[in-house]
Amino acid sequence: MPLLFALLLAAAPLPDNAARARLDAMVAGRGYTAEQLNSHWANGAVTARDADARALLWRVFTEQWALQSDEISGTETRALLRRNSDWLKGVLARIGWFDISHYGAVASQAAWLIVQHSDHDPAWQAAVLADLAPRVARGDMQRSFYAYLVDRVAVNAGRPQTYGTQGRCRGRGNLELLPVIDRPSLDRRRAEMGLDSVAEYTVRFCGPRE
Numbered sequence: 449m450p451l452l453f454a455l456l457l458a459a460a461p462l463p464d465n466a467a468r469a470r471l472d473a474m475v476a477g478r479g480y481t482a483e484q485l486n487s488h489w490a491n492g493a494v495t496a497r498d499a500d501a502r503a504l505l506w507r508v509f510t511e512q513w514a515l516q517s518d519e520i521s522g523t524e525t526r527a528l529l530r531r532n533s534d535w536l537k538g539v540l541a542r543i544g545w546f547d548i549s550h551y552g553a554v555a556s557q558a559a560w561l562i563v564q565h566s567d568h569d570p571a572w573q574a575a576v577l578a579d580l581a582p583r584v585a586r587g588d589m590q591r592s593f594y595a596y597l598v599d600r601v602a603v604n605a606g607r608p609q610t611y612g613t614q615g616r617c618r619g620r621g622n623l624e625l626l627p628v629i630d631r632p633s634l635d636r637r638r639a640e641m642g643l644d645s646v647a648e649y650t651v652r653f654c655g656p657r658e
Contacts, residue, residue: 461521471520471528474510477502487512492554500539501546501555507532508558511565526568533566545580547588560593570604577601595641611638612646621657623650 462470473479480490489509496502514520514528536559546555563576577597583589599609608627612634615625623646628634635645644652 461524462519464521464524467520467524468527471510471514471524474513475503475507477506480509488554489558492558496555498551498555500543501551504536504539504546504555504558504562507535508561511562515565529562529565530568532562533569533572536562537572540576545583545589547583548590549588553590556589557593560589560597564593564597564600567600567604570601573597573604574601590642591640592642595638595643611641611643612649613643615653617654620655621650623654 461467470479477493487509489505489512493502493505493509496505511528511532514525520528540559546559548556563573566573577594580589580594580597584591584594595611596613599611599613602609603614603626608629609625610629612625612628615623618624625646630637638645638649643649
C-alpha cells in the first residue's frame with residue numbers, strides 16, 4: 449500500500465456510529481488504551497471516590513481526546529459536547545458546582561471545561577458564570593479558569609473581553625487577541641486572576657517566534 453494512501457486511511461474519521469460507540473464506551477470508563485490512561489483526566493477518574501466526580505472526569509477525558517483526535521468527526525465531537533453539557537446541567541441542578549472544598553480542584557477544572565466548551569448554549573454559560581462569582585471569592589473555583597469563562601461569555605455576546613484569553617494564532621509567536629478592554633492594563637488584570645503575561649501566554653499558546 450502506498451505510504452500516502454496508508455496515512456490518509458489512518459487519519460480518516462471513524463463512521464459516526466462507530467465513533468459514537470467508541471465515545472460512549474470511553475464516557476463509561478471503558479474502551480481506552482493503556483497510553484490514554486496516562487491522561488490527567490483518566491487517572492483522576494480511576495481514583496475518584498465520588499460517583500459524580502468520577503463520571504465528570506471520564507466525560508472530560510473523552511471530550512479532550514475527541515477534540516484532538518482525527519478518528520472522531522466534527523459532527524460527533526459537537527454531539528459529544530452537547531451530551532456532556534446536558535449531563536452537567538442535571539448534576540449542577542443537584543449540587544450547585546463541583547466546589548474545590550468538597551470535590552477537589554481537578555473536578556472543578558473539569559466542570560469548567562465542559563462549560564467553556566458549551567458555545568452552543570451561551571445563555572447557560574452566562575448563568576454558570578454568575579453562579580461562580582461567589583465561589584471564586586471563597587476559593588471554591590479557580591480564578592484563572594473563571595477569567596477564561598468571563599472572556600468566553602463576553603466574546604460570545606459580541607463584547608470585548610477583559611483578560612485577553614480568547615484569540616487566534618497567526619503563526620509562531622503571533623497571537624491575535626480578540627477585542628479587549630483597556631489593553632494597557634491587561635497584564636495587571638491577568639496577574640490578579642493568576643494568569644501569566646500576554647507575552648508568556650503567546651509563547652505557550654502559539655510557540656516562540658522563529
